[in-house]
Amino acid sequence: MGFETLLFWVSALIFISIISSKVLDRFAVPVLLVFLGIGILAGSEGVGKIYFDNAVFAKSLGTVALIFIIFSGGLDTDWKETKPIVVPGIILSTFGVLITAVVTGFFAVYILKFSILEGMLLGSIVSSTDAAAVFTTLRSKNISLKKPLKPLLEFESGSNDPMAVFLTVSVISLITVQGTKFISLVPSFIIDMGMGLAVGYVMSKVSLFLIKRLNLEYEGLYPVIMISLVLLTYTIAGFLKGNGFLAVYVAGLMLGRVEFQNKRVIKKFHDGIAWLMQIVMFVTLGLLVFPSQVFPYIWKGLLITVLLMFVARPAGVLISLLPFKMNFSKKIMISWVGLRGSVPIILATFPLTAGIEQANIIFNIVFFVVAISVFVQGTSIPVFSKLLGLDAPMKKKINYPIQFEKAEGMDAELTDVPVPYESPAVGKTIAELSVPKKLLIVLISRHGQFIVPSGSTVIEAADILLVLANDKDILALQKIISVIKA
Secondary structure, three states: OOHHHHHHHHHHHHHHHHHHHHHHHHHOOOHHHHHHHHHHHHEOOOOOOEOOOOHHHHHHHHHHHHHHHHHHHHHHOOHHHHHHHHHHHHHHHHHHHHHHHHHHHHHHHHHHOOOHHHHHHHHHHOOOOOHHHHHHHHHHOOEEEOOOHHHHHHHHHHHOHHHHHHHHHHHHHHHHOOOOOHHHHHHHHHHHHHHHHHHHHHHHHHHHHHHHHHOOOOOOHHHHHHHHHHHHHHHHHHHOOOOHHHHHHHHHHHHHHOOOOOHHHHHHHHHHHHHHHHHHHHHHHHHHOOHHHHHHHHHHHHHHHHHHHHHHHHHHHHHHOOOOOOOHHHHHHHHHOOOOOHHHHHHOHHHHHHOOOOHHHHHHHHHHHHHHHHHHHHHHHHHHHHHOOOEEEOOOOOOOOOOOOOOOOOOOEEEEEEOOOOOOOOOOEHHHHOOOOOOEEEEEEEOOEEEOOOOOOEOOOOOEEEEEEOHHHHHHHHHHHHOOOO
16 A cells, blocks of 8 residues: 555545534434444445454554543543542552453453453453443433442543553453462562553643743743653653653653643643544554454444443442442442443453454454444433433533733633523623722623623623633622512
């Protein structure tokens, strides 16, 4: 295949994936399935007839993709919402993953006639969750989840991948390296996670220091230097025997908490990189799948999937959240939103490259589990959340014609403040509202149009005020426009 031909197929597959996801988004089809489906159709057994059977390349590509996807997830995390649920989130992403892996592993031993270690390997591979498909589905139906479900699920999905990676690599070592003892995994776990946390924290400080001190002449260079820092974070953690995925997530999470120069540019850039990585990774993994090899394991794969969804995942969630006050319906919702995603498929390439005897069976089973899990659970989340009374309307996103980047030490941010129909502010001018002196109403969104306000501007029902202020003044404004005075 010539360079131009290769370039054509890469660009065509990315373009087709994006357009297809836009069309199928209306039917709440998870974007993960769209990208995987494009890869399968383009493969040697599909209409594209592209032959691809390089598990080593797929593993390497998947690793790089995960680095940027996980970092972007940490960078976009809202720390204010996440902070109250950090402890249950950590337990879910460690003990919850372990319990899910063990329960699924035992089922695999019985159903697939695997050895204990082979069963634990399959369980470890499918033990982590994927948030991308979940919230893509929720956005397509304009549905969100009540607190603390959304931040808890986001934090768990971002932080449980390192645990799944550790379990997978550890079980492969037990199978392939003679003399490896189970007890040796305990200090290995402590070093892996501890060093990952430490490197992530230190590199976040280093990154912040460099971004503040470099004063680069071109704004476009800030996202580029961040790419190098993200890759350095992963590799340094690896050199020090730490978990690189945990390191980049922690680095992203720490950077997301603070304000720094060109943060908005960096976040938008890495959001785009994360989407590109997801498309390339999913399409590549789709190319790696041969449907004819998956068909013989449909019934066994279906049984594993059902047990994972209705037994293993709920067991991990219910046991992990026992110490915390949370009603049963919320725990059930957390269990149901435990979609398998990109990480299990990538981890399924690890046994292939390690020469595990049952590697092909494991890969095909994992692919089937992910596809069914994403399709069944992903498409049913809106209905399930309504049945449990846990759905909440998603805030409508408005694309304002101005951009604002919060500077370090600045106690103010841009916030939407909707005006209710029954608000006492309706019919009054801004000058009559007695808003806090330091609060600035920048724009008013009214019937899809933007108005630059002045003191004489009259407030109307259903207006959305874009204000620049601190939390205290925003709360004061909300009281002014929301409380009907006697």
